[in-house]
Amino acid sequence: MEKSIVKKIEEIIPKERILKELSDRYSYSYDASFGEYLPDIVLQPASVEEISLLVKLANEYRIPVYPRGSGTSLSGGPLPVYGGMVFDLSQLKEKLVIDKENMIAVASAGIITSEIHKKAEEVGLFYPPDPSSSNVSTIGGNLLENSSGPKGLKYGTTKEYVIGLEVVTPLGEIIRTGGKTVKNVTGFDLTRLIVGSEGLLGIVTEVILRLIPKPQAKKTMLATFSKFIDSGNAVTNVLAAGILPAAMEFMDNACIRAVEHYKPSGLPVEADALVIFEIDGHPLAIEEEIEKCRVICNKNGATSVKIAANDKERDEIWAARKMVSPAITQLGPTKISEDATVPRSKIPEMMECLYAIRDKYNLTLVVFGHAGDGNLHPNIITDKRDIEEMKRVELAVSEIFESAIKLGGTLSGEHGIGILKAPYMELELGHSLELMKSIKQAWDPNNILNPGKMFPQPGQTKVVLT
Amino acid sequence: MSAPEIQRHNELFEKAFSKTNLCIQCGYCLPACPTYQSMGTETASPRGRINLVKMAAEGKIDVTKDMAGPIDLCLGCRACEIACPVNVPYGQILEAAKEIIQKEKPKKTKDHFVHLLLTKGFTNPKFLNLIGDATWLYQKSGLNKLVQKTNAINLVAKPLGFFEKILPPVQKPSKRTKRGEWYKTERECKGKVAFFVGCVTDAMMHETNNNTIKLLNTVGLDVFIPEKQKCCGALHAHQGLLSETKELAKENLDVFKTSGIDYIVNSAGGCGAMLHEYRELLHDEPEWQQKAEAFSKKSVDVSVLLVKYGPLPFKREWNGIITYQPSCHLSNVQGVTEEPRQLLRSIPGANFIEMKDSDSCCASGGIYNLIHYEESSKILASKMENVKNTEATTVVTSNPGCLLQMKHGADKFAKDYKIETSHLVDLLVKLID
Ligand SMILES: Cc1cc2nc3c(=O)[nH]c(=O)nc-3n(C[C@H](O)[C@H](O)[C@H](O)COP(=O)(O)OP(=O)(O)OC[C@H]3O[C@@H](n4cnc5c(N)ncnc54)[C@H](O)[C@@H]3O)c2cc1C
Ligand code: SF4
Ligand code: SF4
Numbered sequence: 001m002e003k004s005i006v007k008k009i010e011e012i013i014p015k016e017r018i019l020k021e022l023s024d025r026y027s028y029s030y031d032a033s034f035g036e037y038l039p040d041i042v043l044q045p046a047s048v049e050e051i052s053l054l055v056k057l058a059n060e061y062r063i064p065v066y067p068r069g070s071g072t073s074l075s076g077g078p079l080p081v082y083g084g085m086v087f088d089l090s091q092l093k094e095k096l097v098i099d100k101e102n103m104i105a106v107a108s109a110g111i112i113t114s115e116i117h118k119k120a121e122e123v124g125l126f127y128p129p130d131p132s133s134s135n136v137s138t139i140g141g142n143l144l145e146n147s148s149g150p151k152g153l154k155y156g157t158t159k160e161y162v163i164g165l166e167v168v169t170p171l172g173e174i175i176r177t178g179g180k181t182v183k184n185v186t187g188f189d190l191t192r193l194i195v196g197s198e199g200l201l202g203i204v205t206e207v208i209l210r211l212i213p214k215p216q217a218k219k220t221m222l223a224t225f226s227k228f229i230d231s232g233n234a235v236t237n238v239l240a241a242g243i244l245p246a247a248m249e250f251m252d253n254a255c256i257r258a259v260e261h262y263k264p265s266g267l268p269v270e271a272d273a274l275v276i277f278e279i280d281g282h283p284l285a286i287e288e289e290i291e292k293c294r295v296i297c298n299k300n301g302a303t304s305v306k307i308a309a310n311d312k313e314r315d316e317i318w319a320a321r322k323m324v325s326p327a328i329t330q331l332g333p334t335k336i337s338e339d340a341t342v343p344r345s346k347i348p349e350m351m352e353c354l355y356a357i358r359d360k361y362n363l364t365l366v367v368f369g370h371a372g373d374g375n376l377h378p379n380i381i382t383d384k385r386d387i388e389e390m391k392r393v394e395l396a397v398s399e400i401f402e403s404a405i406k407l408g409g410t411l412s413g414e415h416g417i418g419i420l421k422a423p424y425m426e427l428e429l430g431h432s433l434e435l436m437k438s439i440k441q442a443w444d445p446n447n448i449l450n451p452g453k454m455f456p457q458p459g460q461t462k463v464v465l466t
Numbered sequence: 467m468s469a470p471e472i473q474r475h476n477e478l479f480e481k482a483f484s485k486t487n488l489c490i491q492c493g494y495c496l497p498a499c500p501t502y503q504s505m506g507t508e509t510a511s512p513r514g515r516i517n518l519v520k521m522a523a524e525g526k527i528d529v530t531k532d533m534a535g536p537i538d539l540c541l542g543c544r545a546c547e548i549a550c551p552v553n554v555p556y557g558q559i560l561e562a563a564k565e566i567i568q569k570e571k572p573k574k575t576k577d578h579f580v581h582l583l584l585t586k587g588f589t590n591p592k593f594l595n596l597i598g599d600a601t602w603l604y605q606k607s608g609l610n611k612l613v614q615k616t617n618a619i620n621l622v623a624k625p626l627g628f629f630e631k632i633l634p635p636v637q638k639p640s641k642r643t644k645r646g647e648w649y650k651t652e653r654e655c656k657g658k659v660a661f662f663v664g665c666v667t668d669a670m671m672h673e674t675n676n677n678t679i680k681l682l683n684t685v686g687l688d689v690f691i692p693e694k695q696k697c698c699g700a701l702h703a704h705q706g707l708l709s710e711t712k713e714l715a716k717e718n719l720d721v722f723k724t725s726g727i728d729y730i731v732n733s734a735g736g737c738g739a740m741l742h743e744y745r746e747l748l749h750d751e752p753e754w755q756q757k758a759e760a761f762s763k764k765s766v767d768v769s770v771l772l773v774k775y776g777p778l779p780f781k782r783e784w785n786g787i788i789t790y791q792p793s794c795h796l797s798n799v800q801g802v803t804e805e806p807r808q809l810l811r812s813i814p815g816a817n818f819i820e821m822k823d824s825d826s827c828c829a830s831g832g833i834y835n836l837i838h839y840e841e842s843s844k845i846l847a848s849k850m851e852n853v854k855n856t857e858a859t860t861v862v863t864s865n866p867g868c869l870l871q872m873k874h875g876a877d878k879f880a881k882d883y884k885i886e887t888s889h890l891v892d893l894l895v896k897l898i899d
Contacts, residue, residue: 019507023532026521027508032491044506071508072493091506112497136493326551333487 001040005061009043012053017044019088028086031071031078032133033420034334034384034465039066039080044088048166048174048205051087055203055448056172058085064451067199069110069141072133074337075418077145077198081452089140092205098123104163104180105209109140116209126214128155131414132322140204145416146196150247150278153372155212157414159195164208167194170201170444180208193439198416199450201443215280218246219290220308222317223297224271228252230301231273232348235371237296238277239344243289245372247278252351254366255324262327267320271303275371276321324368331364332381336393336465340404341413344374353403354378360399361392375413390466398462401427418453423460472525474566479523481562486520488554489513495546495556500827501539504844509536512546512556519563534567539841541834542704543794543827557799558746564706646693649679656686656775657728662718662741662765664734665697667866674866677895678733678768684898685775689731692721700740700795703747704832712751715744719757730765733891735793735800735865736832741765742800767796768891769805769864776809782897783815786859790820791849791872793865794827806864806890813897821852830871843878846871850879860886862893 001020009018019025019042028042040063045051058065064084071078080086092110099106100123105116113134120127131137131147141147143165148157164178178184178191194201225231235248251259253272260267267274277293279286290307297305308314329335342350351367354376358365369376378400382389401411401424411421411428425433437455440447495512496502502511509518515536522533540560547556645663659682663675679689696718699711718741722730732738745762748754772778788810797803803825810818829835829845853861853875861876863869872887 019509021509021532021535022527023518023536024507024509026518026527026532027511027514027536030491030517032493034491070493070496071491088508133492133494136496326553329488329490329552335490 005057005063006041008057009041009054012057013043013045013050017046017091018042019044028068028071028088029080031068031073031076033074033076033079033418035076035079035081035419037079037081038083039086040083042086042088044091046092046094048168051168051203051205052172052174054085054087054172055168055170058448059171059446062446062448065203065448066450067140067144067203069138069144070112070133070136072137072141073145073416073418074339075145075412075416075420077141077416077418077450077453079419081419087203089203089205090138092140095206098125098211099180100125102180103211103213105211107139107207107209109138109143109204109206111139113137113139113142120211121214124214125211127161127209127211129158129161132325139207139209143195143204143207144197144199145414148414150249150370150372152370152375152414153248154244154246154280159192161210162191162195162207163210165191165194165204166206167202167204170446170449175202178208182210196416198418198454200440200454201449203449215246217283217286218278218280218314219286220279220314220317221277221290221293221297221305222274222308222320223277223294223302223305224268224274225301226270226272226303227301228272228351229348231275231371234297234300234302235275235347236345237300238293239372241292241296243279243292245277245293246280247276248370248372249276249321249368250274250371251321251324251368252366254364255328255368258327258331258366259320259323262330263323265316265320268304274320276317321368328366328379328381331366332383334382334384336380336382336397337415338378338380338397338400339369339375339413339415340378340400340409340411341373341375342404342407342409344372346407346409347371347374347376350376350403350407350409353407354400357396357399357403361396363389363392363396365396370413373413374409384465387466394463394465397465398424420463422454422456423462425454425456426461471528474529474569475523475525478519478529478562478566481565482519482559483523485555485559485562486516486523488552489516489520490552491517492551494551495549498545498549498826500543500545500829500845501541501841503826504841504848505539510539512550515540515563516554516556516559519559522563522566529566533563537563537567539838541794541827541829541831541845543831544798545794545825545827548798557743561703561706561708564704565708566706568706645691645695647691649683649689649691651683651686651688653684653686655688658688658690658726659729659731659771660690660692660722660727662695662698662722662730662732662737663691664732664737664866667734667737671866671869671889674733674889674891677889677891678731680895681768681772681778681891681898682731684778685772687771687775690727692723694721696721698737698740699747700736701832703740711740712747715747715758716754719744719754719761722761727764729771730761731768731771732765733768733864733889734867735767735796736867738765738767739795739799767800767802767805767864769809770802772894773805773808777812778809778894778898780812780814780897781899784813784860784893784897785815787817787819787857788813788860788862788893789853789856789858790818790824791828791853791861791863791868792825793863793868794825794831796864797825806862809890809894810862813894819856819858821856821858823849823852828868828871828875830865830867832867835871835874842871846875847879850875853885854880854883858885860888860893862888862890864890 029036029038064082066080066086068078090110092108095108096111097106098119116127128151130149146158257269260269279289294305364381367378405428508514518533521527522529682689696714699714703711744758748758828849829842835842876885
């Protein structure tokens with residue numbers, strides 16, 4: 001980066017928060033996907049004013065700006081594909097206020113999500129979105145990716161809880177959207193537009209979140225099925241019975257085997273699928289509901305059903321699900337984690353497609369996910385050094401997306417588009433992609449903020465992994 | 467790139483690349499890392515360091531210019547390993563990186579001094595005894611008071627000055643444990659253990675070693691001190707002196723005969739971790755592998771044996787709140803977390819309170835607190851806040867390095883607030899006498 005520009009940056013933020021060394025630049029060249037792009041400089045702004053001035057400077061000199069939280073994105077969201085500046089917002093964390101009376105939380109963008117969980121629970125409140133990265137990822141990153149986890153079915157995703165924002169626009173202006181009221185219909189809903197925008201429409205510095213009362217109790221159950229289709233029927237019938245579980249997580253046979261191999265805990269390795277049901281609410285209600293779930297599972301051919309009697313047994317059940325990721329990484333060094341999502345009723349069909357793709361390309365492919373909301377995580381385990389296999393992976397990934405869209409689904413349920421799924425956007429969105437581009441153009445005429453993401457390059461139709 | 471440079475990159479590639487590749491860059495280790503917490507940059511995080519080692523192995527960055535700094539600032543506390551969902555062997559990556567750095571480093575005076583001290587000093591019991599004797603004399607003569615008063619030493623090296631102040635009184639040479647001797651239990655003998663006395667502990671904190679023997683005897687164990695035992699090699703490994711570490715390990719394997727002995731016991735978490743890892747250290751040397759395996763399997767922390775063969779016959783009560791700063795290497799490498807706490811909870815009269823983030827490193831980290839005094843102080847300051855919040859009157863540790871660090875912390879950040887520091891073993895002995 002030119003000395004004269006660095007000098008101007010030094011007039012805005014102190015030297016110790018300007019990282020120029022090669023080691024620092026490399027340390028912000030990755031996220032949890034597997035892209036690698038070297039930024040020219042990394043900045044750690046500490047206030048909205050600093051960010052505003054820096055973005056104005058970036059516009060003046062046409063330098064790309066890449067906002068970054070904790071870099072746990074699985075789609076390449078914060079990667080500086082055109083160099084420029086990375087803004088490390090993980091240190092923007094001076095504020096976290098829980099307003100019990102109004103049931104809201106006000107947090108700086110760099111606050112770690114699990115901090116919000118903890119602080120809210122201390123006063124009997126609840127912030128439901130819980131991506132499995134919640135101990136590491138920032139609330140800002142969660143918002144911009146519209147993250148969620150197992151509780152999406154009952155409680156919705158992050159966007160359901162964001163009611164107000166403080167944002168620096170791509171031109172460097174400081175604005176506020178929404179507010180502290182749950183009801184707000186004044187003007188366009190910019191809050192919703194920014195949530196999930198993957199850092200293309202503004203840099204979020206502060207968020208106002210709606211909280212809800214903490215459910216009094218929960219009950220957890222593990223059911224196994226010898227036929228995948230039975231597990232699908234059980235899930236549908238539970239919902240048809242008027243029960244809305246907080247979570248319905250499933251794992252396929254390959255996941256069960258991997259977990260059992262990684263840490264034996266008595267899971268039936270011959271089972272085609274297992275589903276974890278969790279019900280939360282009033283203690284009396286959940287007793288009744290979990291019992292109904294048990295009956296439904298049994299009627300639908302479950303081979304075993306176990307309801308956790310206490311916290312320890314509950315943890316044991318969840319341990320199986322939490323072990324999936326580490327267990328499957330033992331199968332190979334490179335894990336390509338997708339999150340194609342289909343309407344719930346299409347899960348069995350989608351599973352058939354996935355297995356056909358697995359066989360066609362001869363790949364190690366395992367599937368787990370959130371049965372309740374149709375959010376599947378097909379994971380391909382491979383070795384990125386094996387170029388020939390990676391070529392097959394590229395084709396398989398394309399087919400996964402095509403299948404999801406054909407079944408009325410979407411490219412991403414929670415991990416975002418970033419660079420990895422940009423090529424498929426047109427496939428899903430058709431002309432509305434043009435409308436999205438025009439919004440980006442209007443907000444960010446100089447294309448300063450997170451360029452290279454979400455929109456495909458002209459003629460780009462496939463992901464390139466090799 | 468020059469030919470030797472390329473060779474270094476290749477060597478690093480051989481030693482560490484495939485291990486760095488195991489990292490899925492999920493960041494789960496970030497919240498566990500004390501240097502990431504205190505410095506706030508990815509470069510000072512485990513994920514960042516692993517990536518830099520990978521970049522250096524791939525030849526994208528320079529070992530000395532780019533990788534060495536961030537690696538040097540790592541405490542080696544290994545908390546990241548515990549947090550990692552896919553078991554990336556961070557310790558091995560760190561060691562490989564240090565070894566390469568050590569080879570490439572232009573020898574600065576300070577480094578040279580450390581190097582000399584480690585290779586010539588810490589491997590030599592005579593030298594250590596000499597330091598011990600000199601320190602004893604120095605303390606006895608009252609000279610230390612004078613030095614402390616005039617702050618003369620601070621002018622030379624401020625950090626060293628702090629540690630000079632908190633160094634415990636060293637024992638008279640004649641009172642130290644004799645090597646090559648058996649210390650037999652007066653009770654019915656339940657087992658035989660060989661005692662690894664540790665070089666620094668042996669020279670400077672001899673009392674703790676005597677107390678360890680006493681406690682082991684009390685629970686019915688015969689204790690033997692092999693005469694020619696050497697430094698465990700941990701300090702050498704941390705400095706990247708791998709071949710020296712291996713030499714020391716082999717000498718110790720020869721000295722500690724594992725047959726006829728139930729355990730090899732130690733009371734220093736850092737040394738214990740090294741002994742625990744001899745098997746990994748020598749895994750590629752077939753003729754040593756088996757011996758190392760047997761040795762590592764038998765080596766345990768004193769707390770484990772005290773719980774196993776206890777309970778201790780307490781005669782006294784301890785009043786006040788006790789809190790515990792575990793040694794990272796005891797918790798994260800040896801996996802011993804419950805036993806010391808169990809012992810503390812069993813003390814009559816005492817109230818054991820766990821401090822917030824007790825498991826995070828106190829930033830003593832071998833000789834980290836001497837080399838990176840300022841960085842270490844930042845971490846120590848927040849640690850002392852957590853200690854104070856428990857309202858403890860005693861803070862107990864399980865490693866001599868941590869003990870010195872806590873003493874220093876109490877001295878520097880808790881002056882207004884009187885707090886005693888003690889090694890677990892020393893505290894327990896006071897209550898059974
Ligand atoms: C092991 C693992 C498990 C995961 N599990 C889940 C899961 O269950 N559910 C789920 O939804 N996701 C999951 N993820 C993905 C990831 O954790 C989420 O996308 C998370 O929200 C990213 O947060 P972050 O702070 O790391 O942001 P980053 O990855 O740093 O950035 C994410 C995006 O947000 C932008 N951004 C970040 N902060 C700001 C800001 N303040 N202003 C403007 N733009 C910003 C970046 O430019 C980027 O586009 C998982 C990831 C991993 C590694
Ligand atoms: S060893 Fe400790 S200081 Fe070093 S990276 Fe791991 S957690 Fe951080
Ligand atoms: S937790 Fe493990 S896999 Fe994840 S970033 Fe840290 S070292 Fe890598």
